[in-house]
Amino acid sequence: MDRLLFGDNQFFGVNHMSEEKARAQAMRFHDLDSIMAVLDIAYDSGIRTFMCTTHELVGSIADIVRNNPGRYPDFIFYPGMPYAHKYANAVTDLGMLGAMRKFAADDSLFGTAVRGGKAVASKDVESLMKMLVDAEMSMFVGLKTPVVFLQNVVTDLLLGLGFKEAFAMFARHVTQEYHAEAGFITMNMPRLLDALDEVGVENPIVCANMNKIGFRMSGGMEEYDRALEEREFRAIAMSVLASGAIGPREALEWVAERPKIQSVVFGASSAANIRGTKEIADSIWTPATAEAPALTR
Incomplete structure (x- = not known):
């Protein structure tokens, strides 16, 4: 993982401190050109990894990168899924079956019915999970996606429900189907690490809020520092x-005082x-410390 990752919150009107700023950003980045202008600045500054949701506009970004290999030879995507608003809106507009038909990776109506129908009818959660992951990943065909994340909205729901085996299912599918590593975004890192240990996900990649003032660090800074000192995992700070x-x-x-944090992900618009x-970041993580754990969020 690179030390510094570039996130996408600013593109889609997400700001945890100011709703006014979030609205202003959403208005600014309402079109693809304005988003690509910022991504080009980040890429040309040496930030190669884009940690993103699977918003429809990210699919257009993926198309641009795919169609311009000379311009973006080292561009890396870290997809995070699912993008919950996309599914909610599709169900509202199209109904449950219509939404499944829209997002199924297999364009065949028959294939959709067989895969989706069987999964729902038999309550085969793993089959349904695979279908949804495959649908989300279809926009990244031919691109570099070495880590695929489960978004915190699902990670923490599964954690709260106690359905821990789903984490192992997700990790297996990402590894077997996409030759990538599974990552998990969470708002409660200590509790998630316990769950991942229980289901045998070893040395996981976990992205969570980590900062000097304890902002949105569920469980408290002491628990996070204890995990960083004692647990075996790869930490990404957001x-x-x-x-x-x-x-x-x-x-x-x-x-930098917490070497277990391998990466930092940040968002910026200027x-x-x-x-x-x-x-x-370059002044703090000099070439002499290149072998130290990296930053990502």
């Missing part, structure tokens, strides 16, 4: 800037913020 409450240098220096964050 919300390290605490939605703007912490400056980039202060935030990344705090991360060239100055993107380049400035990259320069700070």
Whole structure:
């Protein structure tokens, strides 16, 4: 994993500190050109990994990268799924069967009916999970996707329901079908690590809020620090800037004191913020520390 990953919250109106800023960002990034302009800045600054949802516009981004291999030879996607709003809107507009037909990776109506119908009729959760993952991954065919994430909206729902085996199902499918590693995004890292241990997911990739002021760190900073010291996993920190409450240098220096955090994922919408964050990261993680764990979110 790269030390610094670029996220997509700013493109789709997500800001955990300010609804006004979220609305302004959503208006700014309402078209593909404005999003690609920012991604080009990040890519040209040396940030190669895009940690993203499976929003419809991400499919268009994937098309651009796929069709321009000379421009983006090292572009890496870290897809996170499912994009819950997409499914909710499709069910509202098309109904349950219509939504399944829309998102099934197999374009054949018969294939959709057989795969989806059998899964639902037999309550075969693993088959249904595979079908949904395959549908989400169809937009990334031919692209580099070395890590595939389960979004926190599902991770934490499964955690709350106690359906821990689903994590192992997801990890197996991602590894076997896409030759990738499974990642898990969560709002409660200590509890998720316990669950992953129970179902045999070894040395998992886990992305969670981690920052100097404990912003949105469910369970408390002490539990997170204890996990970083004692547990065997690969940590990706998100919300390290605490939605703007912490400056980039202060935030990344705090991360650097915790070598178990291998990557940091951040979002930015201006060239100055993107380049400035990259320069700070490079100054903290110098070539001499290249073998130290990396940052991603």
